[in-house]
Amino acid sequence: MKKINFISRISGIAVLAVVLLAVNSKAQDKKIVFEKEMLSLKLNEETKISAKVVDAEGNTTQDSLVFFSRNRRSLIVTPDGNVKAIQSGKFSIIARTLTANREDRISATLAVDVAYPPVKSVTFLNAPENFYNTTTISLETKVVDEAGVTRDNVDVKLSSSNPDVASIDAFGNLKAHKKGSFTITAKAENKSATWKFKVSENPIASMDITHNYDGKTIRTGDVVAFEAIAKTNKGDAVEDAPIKYTYIAEPDDNLGQGASAQIAQSGKFVASDPGLFTIVATSGDKSTSTTVKAVPRNVQRPLTLVGKGIVSHTRTSDLWVWEGVDGRDYAVTGTWGGNGEAIFWDVTDPSKITPIDTVVVDARTVNDVKVSEDGKVAVITREGASDRKNGIIILDVTNPRDVKVHSEYTQDLTGGVHNTFIYDNHVYAVNNGRKYDIINIDDPKNPKTVGVFELDTPSHSIHDVWIQDGIAYSSNWSDGIVAVDIGSNASADLPGAGGSPENPVQLGSYAYPSGWNHAAFPFKSESTGDFYVIGGDEAFPYGLDTEGANRAAGWLHFVKFDDWDSPAEVARYQVPEAGTHNYWVEGDVLYVAMYNGGLRVVDISGELMGDLYDQGREIASFYPSDSEAYIPNATFTWGPQPYKGYIFLSDWNSGIWALKLGESTSQGTN
C-alpha cells in the first residue's frame, strides 16, 4: 500500500505540474485591458468603465468580466462597470474574468483618483479686536471646499506682509514685534483670505496670578484653576490681553519621571506627581508666576476579601445584589457559554456566600441578570437558545430559595438579549445588537412590549443600557453614549423632552473615535455637582483565549454634560495593562472591573481632568482568582456592585466575591 501511495504521489505531482504549466501559460497569454489606464473623477461623479480581455496576439476574447470596488465605502462599482465616487481619495477597481479555476482567472486593477473638491473659501476664525505689541496669538483658519465640507487636509500657507511688524509661523502663531500695520494672508489652493490689522501699543505693565486653592492643600489629581490678569500701569485689567500658561515641574521624585502634570490654556492645572510646580503666565514681554506644592493624594485604603462563591463548572457573567422581601440579602449571577444557568446566592453574611437555587433555561449564555427595586421580580437574558427564540425569562424571586418562572418573553427578541435594565415596572431589553425593546411587566406573567428605541445611523449597534431618573443611557459602540428620555423626572440632572416608555425621545449623544463604547453610567459628582456620563470601552486587541488567562484594553471616558448639546470628554481612567468592563459609581467613588486588572476602586471626587490613573486616585485594587475556579488562578473581573458597605463583584473565571473597603490608614494627605 505504501508503494502504491508513493507511485501515486510522484505521478500525481507530474500530472499536476503539466496541467499547471498549461493553465498558467493559458492564463498568462491573456490580459485585461481597461479602456482608460487610470480613472480621474470628481466627488459624486458617475461614469461607466469598460475593459476587454485580449489574447497574446491582441485579439479580444469572449471572456466575461466583472468589476468591483476595493473601497466599497468610498467608491461604488457595480458588476457591469457603473462607478460613482462618494468620497475623495485614491482607490482601485478590480476587473476579473468569470472562470472556474483560480489559475485561469485573470484580473487587473484600475487606479481611481477622486479629486477633492476645490477649496471654496478660507477664513480666519479668531481675529482679535486688538493685537498688542510683543504678544503672541494663535490664528486659526477654516477651509471649506465646494462640497461644503470643512477640510483639515489642505495645506494653508500663512504669510505676513510686514514680518518686521508681525511675523507668523506655519502653525499660526502670530507674534507682534513693533507697532505698525500688516496684512496676514492665508492661502489654500487658489483661494486666499487676508486680514489687515495693526500692532498697537502694549498697555500691559504688569501681571498677577491667583488660583482657587489659596490656603488649601493641593493634592495630585486636584484641578487647580489659575487666573492670570494683565494690568495697565494704572492697575486696570487688560481684559483682552492674550495669556499663555505653562509650568515648570520639580517633582519630589525626579528619577526618570514622565510628565508630572498638565495645564490647559484656560489656566486649569492638575498634578499627577507630588512636587513643586511653578505656573507661568505670559502675555507679550510680561509674565508672572506662582509656585504651588502638590502632595500625594493618599487615598489608598485597604480592601479585604470577605467571602467568595466559586463557580467551577462554567464562566460567570453579570451579577445583581438586592435585599429580598424577607429582609435578607441575595445575589444572582449569570453564566456565559454554559448551560443557561442563573445562580442565586444568599449573601446576608458576605463571609458565607451560599448558593441557594439555580434556574436553568434553554440558553448557552445568561449574560445579564437584574432584579426589580421591590425585590420581587428578576429578569435574566437568553442567548443561544436551541429554538433560537432567545428573549428574556421573567422570574418570581419573592423566595430566592425557590425561584419560579413567571414567564418567557421572546416577541421581537429572538436575536438574543444581551443586557437589560428594570425601571418603573418596565424591562429595557437590548436585543439583536440593534435596539432596546421596552416591555411593561406590571403583570410579570403577561409582559407586553410598549416601545422600542433604535438609532437610525448607518450600521448602528448597541450593547447596554442603564437608567437613572427616567433617562436611559445606552452604549452603542461607534455611536457612543446615547441619552433617551423614557419618562424623565424632577431628579434628572438635565431637562427631559417629554418622553415615555411608549415614546422614547433622544436627548443627546457623545461618540468617540475608537468605537469601543460598551457601557455607560451616569453620575452627579457629590463634591462638585457636575453631571457626567462615563463611557466605558471594551477591547481585546491581543485576542482572547476562552480557556486561559487573558488581557484586555480600553479605558473609561468621563464625559461632562452641562447640557445635552455640548458634551465634553474631560478625563479618562486608563490602566495600561488592563481594560475596562462594567463599573458603578457611588458617592464619588468609582468601582470598575478591569478584566485581567481585577477590581479597581477610584476616587473621583472634585473636578476631573486628565488621566485619573496617573494622578494617584486609585484607592484600592483586588485580583480575584481561585485554584478551584473554572479558569483557575486567573483574574478576569466582569462587574462590581457596591452594596450595604460591601463590594460584590463577579469574575468571568471564578464566580462571585465580596470585599470590604477599610478606612484609610494614612496620616493626612502629606
Next chain:
Amino acid sequence: MKNHKLFSFLLTPILFFLLVPSASFSQDYYVYVAAESEDEVHLIHLDGKTNKAEIAKTIQVGRYPTETDGPHGINISPDGEYWFLSIAHGNPYGMLAKYKTGTDELVATTDLGMFPASMEISKSTGLLYVVNFNLHGDMVPSTVSVVDPDYMEVITDIKTGIMPHGSRITDDGTKQYHVSMMTDELYEINTAGLNVNRTLSLKKSAMKMDGMKDHSDHSEEHKENHEKHMKDGTHEEHSKKENEMKEDHSGHDMDGMKKNGMKMMHAKPEVKPTWADPHPTKPFVYVAGNGSDEIIEIDTEKWAVTRRFKSGKAPYNLEVSHDGKILVASYKGEGATGIFDLESGKEIAKIKNSRKVTHGVAISSDNRYAFLSVEGIGGEPGSVDIIDLKTNKRVAVVETGKQAGGIVFWKQVAQ
C-alpha cells in the same frame, strides 16, 4: 516520439487509479464543522477502516472574544484550497472569513449583511454566493451577497426574499438556489448575470394572493432601486439598509408592535423552506420543507413542483448524494436523519441521532458516509453523527463544541 513516451509515462498511473476502485483502499475522511455557540470550527477525521472518528483539530473563530459571534455556514472552494465561514453576529453585520485548508490559518475577512449563513462557490464563475439569513431582524427582504473569494470583496448584493437560506449551486456552476423561508419560495440566481432568474412558490396551493408582490420582476425592481441609489450616492448604505425596508413583501404575518404604527400583513408561511440542493446530474432541486415536514422536488425545466416526499419532523438541511441516488435530510424537529431513495421518493431509513436538534448534512465524495451535525441543547456539547450509507447505520459519534451547525466534507485520502 518523445511526447508519446511522456504521455505513456503519465497515463499509466492515471489509468491505474481509474481502474482500481478507490473503495478497495481504506480511506481517511475529513469534514469541517462549525460549533455556533462555541465560536469554534472542528476538523473531524474518520478512519474508514475502523469507523473511528475524532476531532483532529479545533480552530477558534470569530472576532469579538466575550460575545458569541456564531459561526454558521461553512464551505470549501472547489479546488479544496480554502474553507470559508460565515460569522452570524457582528456590530451589527456578520462577516465572511477565509481560511487555508490544512493549516487553517485565517487569510482574510469581509463584512456581509445581517446573519450571513449558507454559501457556496460557483464552479462556473468562481464567485461565492452567501445568503444573509437575517434570522432575527424584521421580516423584510434580504440579500444574497456575491463575494470574490480571492480579493474577499463583496461584488454585489442581490435582493431576495425574507430569511433566505440554503445556498447551493448546480454542478455546472451556472445557477444558485436558495429558499426564502418566510415567503415559501425557491429562488434561482443566474450566477454569471448576478440576478434572480425566477422564483417559485412552494406552497401546496401556490396561488397568487391579493396584495402579494410578484417576484417575477424582482431583478428589474432591483435594477431600478440600484440605479436610484447610484444616483443619490446611497448605494452602500442601501445594500445594508435593504434589511430595514418597511415594505409589504409577501407571505408573513408580523405579530407585535412595529415602529411608526405599521403592521405588516403577511400570510403565515406554510412550508418554511430551509434548504435547497440541486441534483448533480438531473434538472431537479430538492427543498427541505421545515414547516410542512416534507421534501419537495422541483423540476427546473418545468419550473414546477413535481413530487413531495413526506419526511420526519422539521427537515432542515439536506444533501443529494454525488451519484444522485439518495438524499439525506436532517430532521431538526426530532433529532433524526432521514435517507430517501430519489427514484421512489421513499424514506428508506430513519436514523436516530445522538442528541436533539439535528442540523447539517455532508456526504463524503465516495457517497459512503453521511456526516450530520447535531446541535444539542443548552450546555450539552454538539456532535457529528456519522452514518454508513451502505448499512444506513450510525457508526460513530464525535462530540464537538456547543451547537454544531454548518458542516462540509473536505476530502478523503487513501490510507
